[in-house]
Amino acid sequence: MTPRFIPGGDLSGGRDAAWxxxxxxxxxxxxxxxxxLTRPPVPADDCSHVSKSDVAALERCLVVRPDxxxxxxxxxxSLERAGESGRAVSVLRRALDVDPGDGEILxxxxxLTVTQTGGD
Amino acid sequence: MTRLRLPLLLIAxxxxxxxxxxxxxxxxxxxxxxxxxxxxxxxxxxxxSNFVFLHADFFWLSLCLTxxxxxxxxxxxxxxxxxxxxxIAAAITGVVVTAVPVMPSGNSPVRSVAVALxxxxxxxxxxxxxxxxxxxxxxxxxxxxRGALGAALAAALVVWAAFAIESPMRLRAAGGVDAxxxxxxxxxxxxxxxxxxxFTIAFLALASSRAARVAPAFMVSIAAGAVLHEVVLAxxxxxxxVSWVLSLAIAAAFxxxxxxxxxxxxxxxxxRGPIVALALVPVAAxxxxxxxxxxxxxxxxxxxxALGAACVAYAATxxxxxxxRNETLQGAATMAVPLVVxxxxxxxxxxxxxxxxxxxxxxARLRADFALDxxxxxxxxxxxxxxxxxxxxxxxxxxxxxxxLRANSSLKExxxxxxxxxxxxxxxxxxxxxxxxxxxxxSLRRDYLSAYNSRVTFTPRLGEFxxxxxxxxxxxxxxxxxxxxxxxxxxxxxxVHKQYVTPFAPMNALAKLLDADDYRRVVTRxxxxxxxxxxxxxxxxxxxxxxxxxxxxxxxxxELKDELRAHGSDPRPIFAHTRPLDLHIxxxxxxxxxxxxxxxxxxxxYAARVHAIDTCFGEFLDELKRxxxxxxxxxxxxSDHGDSLGEGLRWGHGYAIVPEVLRIPLLIRVPTALxxxxxxxxxRLAFATDVTPSLYALTGRTPTRPRAAAGVSLYASADADxxxxxxDAFLVASSYGAVYGILAHNGRRLYIADGxxxxxxxxxxxxxxxxxxxxxTDAERRANRARIREQIADLSAWxxxxxxxxx
Numbered sequence: 041m042t043p044r045f046i047p048g049g050d051l052s053g054g055r056d057a058a059w060x061x062x063x064x065x066x067x068x069x070x071x072x073x074x075x076x077l078t079r080p081p082v083p084a085d086d087c088s089h090v091s092k093s094d095v096a097a098l099e100r101c102l103v104v105r106p107d108x109x110x111x112x113x114x115x116x117x118s119l120e121r122a123g124e125s126g127r128a129v130s131v132l133r134r135a136l137d138v139d140p141g142d143g144e145i146l147x148x149x150x151x152l153t154v155t156q157t158g159g160d
Numbered sequence: 161m162t163r164l165r166l167p168l169l170l171i172a173x174x175x176x177x178x179x180x181x182x183x184x185x186x187x188x189x190x191x192x193x194x195x196x197x198x199x200x201x202x203x204x205x206x207x208x209s210n211f212v213f214l215h216a217d218f219f220w221l222s223l224c225l226t227x228x229x230x231x232x233x234x235x236x237x238x239x240x241x242x243x244x245x246x247x248i249a250a251a252i253t254g255v256v257v258t259a260v261p262v263m264p265s266g267n268s269p270v271r272s273v274a275v276a277l278x279x280x281x282x283x284x285x286x287x288x289x290x291x292x293x294x295x296x297x298x299x300x301x302x303x304x305x306r307g308a309l310g311a312a313l314a315a316a317l318v319v320w321a322a323f324a325i326e327s328p329m330r331l332r333a334a335g336g337v338d339a340x341x342x343x344x345x346x347x348x349x350x351x352x353x354x355x356x357x358x359f360t361i362a363f364l365a366l367a368s369s370r371a372a373r374v375a376p377a378f379m380v381s382i383a384a385g386a387v388l389h390e391v392v393l394a395x396x397x398x399x400x401x402v403s404w405v406l407s408l409a410i411a412a413a414f415x416x417x418x419x420x421x422x423x424x425x426x427x428x429x430x431x432r433g434p435i436v437a438l439a440l441v442p443v444a445a446x447x448x449x450x451x452x453x454x455x456x457x458x459x460x461x462x463x464x465x466a467l468g469a470a471c472v473a474y475a476a477t478x479x480x481x482x483x484x485r486n487e488t489l490q491g492a493a494t495m496a497v498p499l500v501v502x503x504x505x506x507x508x509x510x511x512x513x514x515x516x517x518x519x520x521x522x523x524a525r526l527r528a529d530f531a532l533d534x535x536x537x538x539x540x541x542x543x544x545x546x547x548x549x550x551x552x553x554x555x556x557x558x559x560x561x562x563x564x565l566r567a568n569s570s571l572k573e574x575x576x577x578x579x580x581x582x583x584x585x586x587x588x589x590x591x592x593x594x595x596x597x598x599x600x601x602x603s604l605r606r607d608y609l610s611a612y613n614s615r616v617t618f619t620p621r622l623g624e625f626x627x628x629x630x631x632x633x634x635x636x637x638x639x640x641x642x643x644x645x646x647x648x649x650x651x652x653x654x655x656v657h658k659q660y661v662t663p664f665a666p667m668n669a670l671a672k673l674l675d676a677d678d679y680r681r682v683v684t685r686x687x688x689x690x691x692x693x694x695x696x697x698x699x700x701x702x703x704x705x706x707x708x709x710x711x712x713x714x715x716x717x718x719e720l721k722d723e724l725r726a727h728g729s730d731p732r733p734i735f736a737h738t739r740p741l742d743l744h745i746x747x748x749x750x751x752x753x754x755x756x757x758x759x760x761x762x763x764x765x766y767a768a769r770v771h772a773i774d775t776c777f778g779e780f781l782d783e784l785k786r787x788x789x790x791x792x793x794x795x796x797x798x799s800d801h802g803d804s805l806g807e808g809l810r811w812g813h814g815y816a817i818v819p820e821v822l823r824i825p826l827l828i829r830v831p832t833a834l835x836x837x838x839x840x841x842x843x844r845l846a847f848a849t850d851v852t853p854s855l856y857a858l859t860g861r862t863p864t865r866p867r868a869a870a871g872v873s874l875y876a877s878a879d880a881d882x883x884x885x886x887x888d889a890f891l892v893a894s895s896y897g898a899v900y901g902i903l904a905h906n907g908r909r910l911y912i913a914d915g916x917x918x919x920x921x922x923x924x925x926x927x928x929x930x931x932x933x934x935x936x937t938d939a940e941r942r943a944n945r946a947r948i949r950e951q952i953a954d955l956s957a958w959x960x961x962x963x964x965x966x967x
Contacts, residue, residue, distance in 0.1 A: 060367030086939035143843035
């Protein structure tokens with residue numbers, strides 16, 4: 041008998057059935073679709089790059105990320121421009137609580153405090 | 161025909177396969193430019209270099225062993241022709257490899273691939289011989305009758321349980337993983353569903369082979385090839401069609417070998433064999449995987465061990481639970497279909513529940529990506545299944561984005577160098593410039609220095625130095641890994657993702673400065689300085705005869721002190737530069753702590769070496785003071801990248817970019833006479849690429865940034881404003897793979913996109929070092945990806961690399 045090389049098995053001996061193939065296709069479809077279809081909603085804001093002038097968005101993102109120093113600095117900037125220096129100082133103080141080593145915040149706070157107190 | 165005893169055949173085949181596999185692996189490593197530069201060139205894997213040296217000897221040894229196994233077939237056997245042909249071809253090859261070194265070196269990709277593929281032929285050839293010469297009748301394997309799916313699910317449970325039971329112990333031992341009991345339960349639950357799903361799919365795929373008229377072995381080869389492509393070759397930057405060809409060839413060769421051996425072993429089949437094999441699964445989970453952790457490459461070896469255990473479990477349970485031979489697939493369907501549907505329901509339920517847990521319980525740590533990332537760090541079996549099964553793509557362009565990252569990483573095409581110039585004309589200074597000592601201590605973490613961490617008590621001399629220096633507190637490397645980090649420091653700019661663009665001289669802004677001021681260079685010789693920095697005749701070379709992995713700070717300082725003494729009368733300023741490897745994970749993972757020393761709370765072998773560096777650094781400063789050079793010197797102590805020391809069960813740096821790998825220390829001592837002229841904001845975000853422009857500034861130039869990808873001086877005139885970096889976004893990348901990130905918000909926000917595993921993450925980096933994983937919105941993800949694309953495109957445009965044809 042001439043040897044026939046079929047690594048792993050001989051296909052000639054069994055009766056075929058299509059059910060494994062059908063189930064395989066169905067299962068792969070489930071894996072592909074289900075997580076996408078059942079994904080929970082996520083907030084829409086880009087909290088990493090909020091426009092500095094969008095006070096509402098900055099405040100919304102600060103609710104999600106209360107320790108985000110950059111959001112606080114940007115919010116303080118906006119508040120300062122809007123003439124709300126008191127709130128701006130308070131926001132910067134919160135930022136400094138989170139990141140006491142940030143020299144830039146410290147300088148801004150000093151400048152704002154000096155402005156508030158009339159440059160004394 | 162005289163049959164060899166089976167154990168002897170097994171041993172001979174395994175040793176032969178090991179020899180040829182090692183040959184193929186070496187060839188593949190030389191194909192990947194980064195792997196060649198970082199593993200082969202510095203002899204990081206010493207035994208592999210020795211293997212190449214003795215390659216011809218090993219070849220003959222392997223052939224002798226194979227000859228013993230083929231001898232019974234040479235006279236009269238149905239495989240006589242195959243056996244003779246093999247021996248003749250092997251003998252001719254042996255003569256060739258003895259006479260001519262055939263093993264490839266770097267920069268010969270065609271040869272590398274050819275050698276790798278050629279090395280796989282003998283493995284497959286002998287597999288075919290074993291298959292055809294087996295006395296046992298060809299079985300209809302595998303059998304998919306009643307009970308076969310049950311056996312597959314039993315295997316899933318065994319593998320899941322072994323790794324799930326082991327993972328809490330590993331998580332407890334790991335640092336930097338916020339894994340509560342709840343997150344572990346979430347992980348274990350997701351892992352349970354993933355195992356059931358994967359084993360069911362494996363079963364269905366194999367069972368489908370009959371309907372599809374495809375040999376099961378063919379399907380196994382395709383699956384194994386896909387695994388090798390994703391798990392092994394992608395992490396070493398072998399991608400595209402070459403990766404597929406190599407992966408499928410390796411898989412086909414080994415499936416043929418194992419298939420042949422299985423037929424040879426068929427007569428000795430017993431129930432004891434599969435039971436022993438099943439017992440190997442916990443051995444893999446509790447013994448092999450933990451042992452691999454400390455020197456793994458991005459979890460690659462742990463994943464392979466887990467996959468091996470899964471394959472063994474699958475085969476063993478099939479053997480134990482084999483159905484009656486005369487059953488047909490139709491008969492089996494009545495039992496299998498409800499089981500498959502049940503597994504599907506488990507999968508759907510878990511997919512729906514897990515992403516909502518954080519919302520339901522109000523606990524951010526239960527977020528699916530946090531909990532599953534943390535858990536999968538300790539469960540490689542789940543980690544690898546997740547890589548293939550998790551299709552929860554957040555963005556429609558996920559696949560295209562990751563393909564874009566891969567297409568722009570580890571470039572193999574020729575790239576022309578660009579000129580990096582921080583000043584229009586580098587004129588010599590009227591006064592003698594200061595000496596410059598640039599010490600880049602490979603893998604040094606800032607939290608092992610007292611200047612950054614008050615708990616450190618073992619670096620008194622570096623602490624003393626820090627008090628006399630500027631200690632920059634938010635410094636990052638632009639590249640995780642030496643390969644591109646060091647050239648980028650010299651260039652003072654991002655470099656294109658290729659190892660390497662040569663000649664490097666036009667990009668070497670640091671060398672241009674040294675040339676202009678006629679510095680006397682004293683530089684450690686390693687594979688990167690030799691290839692890129694240029695060690696010409698005028699350079700005093702340090703560590704000349706020391707193997708690169710044995711470059712120690714103390715050894716180099718001893719040579720440098722000798723240099724200072726020997727050339728004290730030379731009027732030229734000195735530029736001394738070294739990159740000691742004391743702290744490289746290859747040297748610390750199994751290092752002993754000297755007797756009498758103890759570093760509680762730290763990775764002790766690493767801390768002990770930092771302590772030794774500290775002592776030698778102090779002695780070097782003493783010598784500088786003694787020879788009167790200290791006051792007038794610029795001394796820079798930094799690292800090229802950090803290192804993982806067990807955080808999230810990660811070790812070393814590999815291709816990952818994670819906070820502890822990107823953060824680096826940077827201490828710069830400005831000569832006393834210059835201090836009044838300059839100001840620096842040490843709390844501003846800084847990069848290793850800022851060091852060279854800073855040296856330009858400190859030597860009296862006014863560097864201007866030649867391109868957005870270039871660094872800026874950390875020093876400005878004392879009366880000038882230091883511009884903020886708070887609103888800029890900076891590209892960071894792995895040196896060795898398609899992993900990129902964006903660092904923003906003055907170094908507080910890190911977005912990472914892993915193009916190898918196909919997932920992304922975001923961190924809030926506290927300057928104090930407490931890094932917190934945070935979630936991100938789709939808008940943030942899109943914005944960060946756009947920034948990565950923009951900056952890669954800008955870098956490509958600078959180097960004149962066409963983006964056409966890339967995804």
